Amino acid sequence: MFSILAVNVAEHGAETAKSGLFETFGVTWPFFIAQLINFLLVLFILKKFAFGPIQALLEQRKQRIADGESKLKQIEQQLADSAKHTEEVIGKANADAKRLIEEAKSSATALSEAKAQEAVATAQGIIAKAEAAAKAERAQIAADLKREFGRLVANTAQNATGGKLTADQQRAINEESLTRVEA
Amino acid sequence: MRKFFLPLSALLLSATPALAAGGHQLPLYPSSPFEGTAFSWISNSMIMVWIGAILIILFCRAATSKLSLVPTGFQNFAEWLIESLYGFFGNILGDHLVKRTFWFFGSTFMLILTVNYLALIPGVGTITFLDSHGHITGLLRGGNADLNMTGAMSITFALLWLYWAVTENGVKNFFAHIFAPKGTFTGIMKVGMDVIFFLVGILEIVSICIRPVALSFRLFGNIYGGEQTMEGLMALVPENLAFLPALPFYFMELLVGLVQALVFTLLSAVFLKLICEHSEEHH
Numbered sequence: 082m083f084s085i086l087a088v089n090v091a092e093h094g095a096e097t098a099k100s101g102l103f104e105t106f107g108v109t110w111p112f113f114i115a116q117l118i119n120f121l122l123v124l125f126i127l128k129k130f131a132f133g134p135i136q137a138l139l140e141q142r143k144q145r146i147a148d149g150e151s152k153l154k155q156i157e158q159q160l161a162d163s164a165k166h167t168e169e170v171i172g173k174a175n176a177d178a179k180r181l182i183e184e185a186k187s188s189a190t191a192l193s194e195a196k197a198q199e200a201v202a203t204a205q206g207i208i209a210k211a212e213a214a215a216k217a218e219r220a221q222i223a224a225d226l227k228r229e230f231g232r233l234v235a236n237t238a239q240n241a242t243g244g245k246l247t248a249d250q251q252r253a254i255n256e257e258s259l260t261r262v263e264a
Numbered sequence: 265m266r267k268f269f270l271p272l273s274a275l276l277l278s279a280t281p282a283l284a285a286g287g288h289q290l291p292l293y294p295s296s297p298f299e300g301t302a303f304s305w306i307s308n309s310m311i312m313v314w315i316g317a318i319l320i321i322l323f324c325r326a327a328t329s330k331l332s333l334v335p336t337g338f339q340n341f342a343e344w345l346i347e348s349l350y351g352f353f354g355n356i357l358g359d360h361l362v363k364r365t366f367w368f369f370g371s372t373f374m375l376i377l378t379v380n381y382l383a384l385i386p387g388v389g390t391i392t393f394l395d396s397h398g399h400i401t402g403l404l405r406g407g408n409a410d411l412n413m414t415g416a417m418s419i420t421f422a423l424l425w426l427y428w429a430v431t432e433n434g435v436k437n438f439f440a441h442i443f444a445p446k447g448t449f450t451g452i453m454k455v456g457m458d459v460i461f462f463l464v465g466i467l468e469i470v471s472i473c474i475r476p477v478a479l480s481f482r483l484f485g486n487i488y489g490g491e492q493t494m495e496g497l498m499a500l501v502p503e504n505l506a507f508l509p510a511l512p513f514y515f516m517e518l519l520v521g522l523v524q525a526l527v528f529t530l531l532s533a534v535f536l537k538l539i540c541e542h543s544e545e546h547h
Binding site: 104105106107108109111112113114115116117119120121122123124126127128130131132133134135136138139141142145 | 291292293294295296304305306307309310313314317320321323324325327328331333342343346347350366367368370371372374375410411412413415416417419420484
């Protein structure tokens with residue numbers, strides 16, 4: 082292969098020496114300038130119609146993704162703030178509820194004690210009334226009994242004496258009987 | 265391996281006299297199919313560049329005719345291609361520079377690649393005419409097998425490089441980047457370093473001036489060499505079998521076409537990055 086190239090170079094060697102490097106490679110002003118303008122035109126057209134729009138679209142997409150990511154971070158932050166706020170509110174509500182329960186408990190205890198006191202007082206009143214009523218009833222019964230006893234004693238004495246007792250005698254008997262019954 | 269290479273070498277050596285005796289070879293220079301007319305400035309390689317450019321423009325127009333934020337079909341492929349290229353150059357140049365210069369590197373890469381591959385289409389270089397010098401010349405010629413084309417691209421890049429380097433660095437920093445000592449020195453050391461870096465700067469200027477020459481000859485040499493190899497191989501066998509020895513080299517040329525497009529644009533990007541390195545850090 083090198084031999085082929087060597088032959089090729091040898092063929093052009095004389096020409097190279099004669100006409101110089103540029104002519105050997107066919108570098109001439111018309112061709113070079115035409116290629117230069119050609120290349121610049123291609124660059125311009127590709128920049129304007131190909132790489133420009135696609136690059137702009139890629140930038141736009143990258144921007145949208147970046148925006149989306151920043152919004153996502155914002156939303157995450159908001160979510161975290163909201164969770165923290167909710168936790169705080171729940172904590173506060175729990176504390177309030179505990180406090181209310183404690184208050185209710187303490188007031189219920191106080192009320193219960195008051196009611197118990199009231200019940201005790203009422204019961205004591207009822208007992209006192211009952212005792213008073215029982216006492217009065219006993220006194221009444223004792224009085225009735227005395228009266229009945231006196232009557233019985235008077236009747237018995239009347240019957241025994243054949244109805245010859247005077248009123249004073251009868252009264253004295255009654256009084257003595259009663260004194261003995263009471264004793 | 266020896267079984268394969270020995271007959272191949274014998275075949276190639278036996279063909280040398282045939283070639284030397286005037287077998288068909290690709291000339292080093294382009295020719296104009298319109299020589300003697302007002303369009304003699306149109307070379308056979310330029311026609312190939314036009315075809316390549318038209319194909320790229322048609323491709324891009326088809327891809328961008330109905331742009332939507334959610335891409336489908338052709339737009340998807342074009343976006344994948346351009347986004348990949350953008351990422352590739354972005355890794356070299358950085359975010360700021362790639363945004364500014366991608367149109368050049370992307371266009372140049374696609375143009376070189378398309379023109380390289382177009383040159384492999386059968387008929388390019390083999391459909392011939394007799395030029396004014398009496399040489400048998402291809403009606404079409406690989407666009408990058410013409411030093412005018414590769415030179416035009418290199419010169420364009422060199423001018424754009426200068427413009428981008430000066431606008432990114434500022435005139436003072438541009439020259440400081442080339443000539444100023446790297447590092448902080450004092451006393452006699454500073455004087456010595458100033459002298460050394462000034463001389464290094466002169467070498468850098470020479471290197472900068474040689475870059476377009478190297479870029480253009482590298483691309484031209486590789487593409488011309490590939491085409492010449494295939495032309496030579498085709499001349500080894502009877503005409504009706506001419507495609508056979510060149511066939512394996514088509515695959516290699518497909519690779520070379522891509523690699524050379526990459527090398528040209530990659531080196532250009534690296535040259536630009538080197539001069540803008542310090543200013544890029546500020547963005």
